[in-house]
Amino acid sequence: MAQTRNKFDFEDLLDKHHLKKTSPRLRVLSMMASKSTATSQPDLESVMNDIDRVTLYRILNAFEEKGIIHKVFDLNGTANYAMCSSNCEEHHHHDEHLHFNCTMCKNVYCLDDLHLPPVTLPEGFTTQGFTLYANGTCPKCTKKAAATAKV
Amino acid sequence: MAQTRNKFDFEDLLDKHHLKKTSPRLRVLSMMASKSTATSQPDLESVMNDIDRVTLYRILNAFEEKGIIHKVFDLNGTANYAMCSSNCEEHHHHDEHLHFNCTMCKNVYCLDDLHLPPVTLPEGFTTQGFTLYANGTCPKCTKKAAATAKV
DNA sequence: ATTCAATTGCAATATTATTGCATTTAAAAT
DNA sequence: ATTTTAAATGCAATAATATTGCAATTGAAT
Secondary structure, eight states: OOOOOOHHHHHHHHHHTTOOOOHHHHHHHHHHHTOSSBEEHHHHHHHTTTSOHHHHHHHHHHHHHHTSEEEEEOTTSOEEEEEOOTTOBTTBOOOOSEEEEETTTOOEEEETTOOOOOOOOOTTOEEEEEEEEEEEEOHHHHHHHHHHHHO | OOOOOOHHHHHHHHHHTTOOOOHHHHHHHHHHHTOSEEEEHHHHHHHTTTSOHHHHHHHHHHHHHHTSEEEEEOTTSOEEEEEOOTTOBTTBOOOOEEEEEETTTOOEEEEEEEEOOOOOOOTTOEEEEEEEEEEEEOHHHHHHHHHHHHO
16 A cells, blocks of 8 residues: 655755755655555656656666665566665665556556565676566456456 | 577578578677677677667567567666576566676676565565676676775 | 755757558468 | 568667766855
8 A cells, every 4th residue: 555645754854965945846745655556657757747758767766876775677578667665775775575466457566565585696606686576467457357257 | 598590590590480691690699609698789889880779770670570689778777688598588578587787898697597585575466587786896707996096 | 144066957950669550562362 | 492470589768777978056164
């Protein structure tokens, strides 16, 4: 479930990272925070079509560098962005949770609670982090499919 | 280690999938099979710069559809391609192994032997498959780093 | 209120991907 | 072996996506 955040949370967040509180930035933040899934770059663009494409790129990059959001490519290679959980630090993301990519609605769910079982790598490989992806059908689409099947 | 394959293996492979044995296709296959890592689209393009870009796209798509290769996006969102292990079927890939993405050389290693520990998804999610990514330093780059550090 | 630096938006450019079509090539048929 | 046919390639055009430079604007500090 998306955390409930208000305007002031976002302003504080920007302050904390020495970013100016501008309207495009606040809008991007509130859009992302309102959703339970990650938001794809195309979606952001079409919803915020009055914000310049380039500005959007720059906002997303800035947020990512500051550790406010994290970027995750879905299984089709499109970039998706989601708010970082509190323990993300600048330049060092902790998004080692499960990314569930629904093949029907394309949404990417960040399932924070699910942590990965430990994996041992072959000799010589050292790792900074893991990311687990799953693809399949999300609850919403499962329901939808069941509903249409009944008709 | 890359399997040793010869020209005839590739011709058989194409035959099996009712694809004509053309020179561009055979070259793509032999390039991919000669490497122990997946090959990025940019690399393919620059090495095979005499093959038309469009042709390359079409070859890769055809191979992927037939289950000859699989496509994996590295952590920067660039497409990488690797030969499928024998148990890939058309339209249904079995690439549920670990994809190790080296942050130094950018190479993607398909570590087939490493299978994933079972993961239980939250209620409502049904999955078709998992993909585990790791990023870090591969054996080659670790050696390289050690060598330069000594100097 | 004024100043200054950060941020935005626009224009231009670069990179990456897709589509249509004429030409070529591999395989099938004769 | 030659001809025929369908598949595959390469080129040109276009679309979609990403990046860079710069002038105008805006938020925050003075």
